[in-house]
Amino acid sequence: MLRSCAALLRTPGAPRGRPGAPRRSFSSEKVVQKDCALPNPSWSKDLRLLFDQFMKKCEDGSWKRLPSYKQFFSKTFQGFQTLYLDPSLVKGEEHAQLFTRSFEDGLGFEYVMFYNDAEKRVLCFLQVGPHLQGAPGFVHGGAIATMMDSTTGTCACRAGGIAMTANLNINFKRPIPLCSVVVIDSQLDKVEGRKLFVSCNVRSVDEKTLHSEASALFIKLDPDKSLRKKR
């Protein structure tokens, strides 16, 4: 049965808050968020298998599982907020949620990413839920683009610091069946000053089908430049 992240977080009998909102303990005001990059009951056998395989690879430190939350609170994004966000926008921040984590469990994007620092590579194991449909029975191109952007973006930010997508060029080669599991493999290819060049491909779990390929340009943000004023 599908349950939302918020439902899984709630202690039985506890009052219901806004769905997806982080839970606050009133004694310490400490924010508790669910790590969405851990298995939940909606994960298929394929996704669990890949997860288990890579958790083993994490044991020697070569790969690292990247936790993922509905709302940002990692050091990287604190840096983003401090340096780049207009204080007038921060008012609505508590309502903001990461797009890819805004679906009920199993309906949208179910994924976990692993990072290899030596290889400057991010692997994303993705299960595409039924609410991501484009052409009947297949995943919407925008949903695929979203996850390619997120995976290459994570790769760029891990390797080079806070960066944003300037260009994402995708070739869609074979459609992705809805509710299947795919592997997004992204790699930092080149760094030129503030420019980070990252490529990625999306393949089926058995690696027989190449679904999509992309190259992306990320620009490392300049702390002296506002993100709002530029035209």
Ligand SMILES: CCCCCCCC(=O)SCCNC(=O)CCNC(=O)[C@H](O)C(C)(C)COP(=O)(O)OP(=O)(O)OC[C@H]1O[C@@H](n2cnc3c(N)ncnc32)[C@H](O)[C@@H]1OP(=O)(O)O
């Ligand atoms: C979990 C988290 C992971 C999620 C990852 C998701 C990432 C995203 O989706 S970000 C959202 C989509 N992206 C955006 O909204 C960004 C909008 N664009 C911008 O804000 C700006 O253009 C930005 C920040 C990328 C670059 O601006 P700025 O810092 O002023 O750089 P700027 O001086 O214009 O350009 C720097 C260099 O990059 C080059 N460049 C910039 N844009 C491009 C482009 N589109 N194509 C080619 N080159 C470019 C410039 O020519 C310049 O080159 P050079 O130094 O050789 O002269």
